[in-house]
Amino acid sequence: MNELVVDRRDDGVVVLTLNRPDRRNSMTDGMTEQWRQTIAGLRRDRDVRCVVVTGAGSAFCSGGDLSWLAERGAEGVPELRDRMLGFYRTWLAIADLEVPTIAAVNGAAVGAGLCLALACDLVYAAEEAKLLVPFTSLGLHPGMAATYLLPRVAGVGVAREMLLTGRAMRGAEAATAGLVTRAFPGESLMTEVLGIASRTAANAPIATRLTKVALAGGGHADLDAALRWESLAQPVTMTSQDMIEGLSAQRERRDPRFGNS
Numbered sequence: 001m002n003e004l005v006v007d008r009r010d011d012g013v014v015v016l017t018l019n020r021p022d023r024r025n026s027m028t029d030g031m032t033e034q035w036r037q038t039i040a041g042l043r044r045d046r047d048v049r050c051v052v053v054t055g056a057g058s059a060f061c062s063g064g065d066l067s068w069l070a071e072r073g074a075e076g077v078p079e080l081r082d083r084m085l086g087f088y089r090t091w092l093a094i095a096d097l098e099v100p101t102i103a104a105v106n107g108a109a110v111g112a113g114l115c116l117a118l119a120c121d122l123v124y125a126a127e128e129a130k131l132l133v134p135f136t137s138l139g140l141h142p143g144m145a146a147t148y149l150l151p152r153v154a155g156v157g158v159a160r161e162m163l164l165t166g167r168a169m170r171g172a173e174a175a176t177a178g179l180v181t182r183a184f185p186g187e188s189l190m191t192e193v194l195g196i197a198s199r200t201a202a203n204a205p206i207a208t209r210l211t212k213v214a215l216a217g218g219g220h221a222d223l224d225a226a227l228r229w230e231s232l233a234q235p236v237t238m239t240s241q242d243m244i245e246g247l248s249a250q251r252e253r254r255d256p257r258f259g260n261s
């Protein structure tokens with residue numbers, strides 16, 4: 001079975017659907033390998049302007065496959081360390097894509113599954129989606145950069161409560177807490193997300209990529225760093241064909257048609 005469905009749309013948006021609905025899209029070795037190949041392909045593809053990740057069926061992603069954790073053999077810490085590092089890096093490679101990435105959290109996002117969503121630039125959740133990181137209740141230390149992503153996205157207070165108590169949030173509360181960008185009623189989530197993705201994909205590619213670089217790691221550390229970066233990056237876009245097109249489109253009151261230059 002294809003555990004990762006890739007849908008390339010005409011508007012430059014690629015939708016990746018985790019596809020193991022009967023196991024709530026938990027991450028198996030097979031799905032992880034498909035993810036690795038797909039993300040590597042998307043990195044090289046200049047026609048891609050925005051990537052959306054979602055889950056098939058009722059869940060977004062229930063995290064690491066529990067049967068793998070239960071059945072693991074005689075591997076010791078060094079072997080497991082290598083294995084886990086490879087697993088984390090493969091999934092979090094979505095954060096290395098130069099184009100904007102969006103998680104459409106259609107249902108439960110648990111453990112590594114929530115971390116995958118938080119590694120995206122924008123996270124839209126169904127109001128009823130259940131979000132939690134119950135590592136310690138499973139006897140596990142957090143993984144998949146949970147101890148980086150949660151405090152970074154929602155602040156250390158939210159991270160502490162979610163990681164130490166295992167408390168679940170619904171999408172609506174997660175939006176209020178700043179853990180997700182916005183919540184929508186479940187039935188309209190995909191329509192809303194595809195609209196946002198399409199509009200994002202239509203923006204000037206070079207300006208968008210540079211903006212993403214500027215915001216990586218939570219934005220610049222100080223005002224001077226921001227000014228030094230912007231006084232270089234903005235002139236790069238000022239000399240681009242895209243800016244000429246953007247200004248013409250605004251003058252002519254039409255939608256811009258950006259290339260890649």
Ligand SMILES: C/C=C/C(=O)SCCNC(=O)CCNC(=O)[C@H](O)C(C)(C)COP(=O)(O)OP(=O)(O)OC[C@H]1O[C@@H](n2cnc3c(N)ncnc32)[C@H](O)[C@@H]1OP(=O)(O)O
Pocket residue numbers: 022023024026027058059061062063064065066067108110111112113130134135138140143
């Ligand atoms: C290294 C990484 C570590 C981590 O990521 S730690 C976190 C691990 N994940 C979890 O602890 C999540 C466990 N799953 C759940 O809490 C629930 O599921 C959900 C909230 C995601 C969804 O609930 P509902 O819709 O009621 O489904 P259901 O009846 O619990 O599950 C349906 C089938 O899916 C299997 N399943 C669910 N999650 C996983 C998983 N993570 N790995 C493997 N199988 C999973 C179940 O066992 C069951 O199977 P059957 O129909 O045969 O009873």
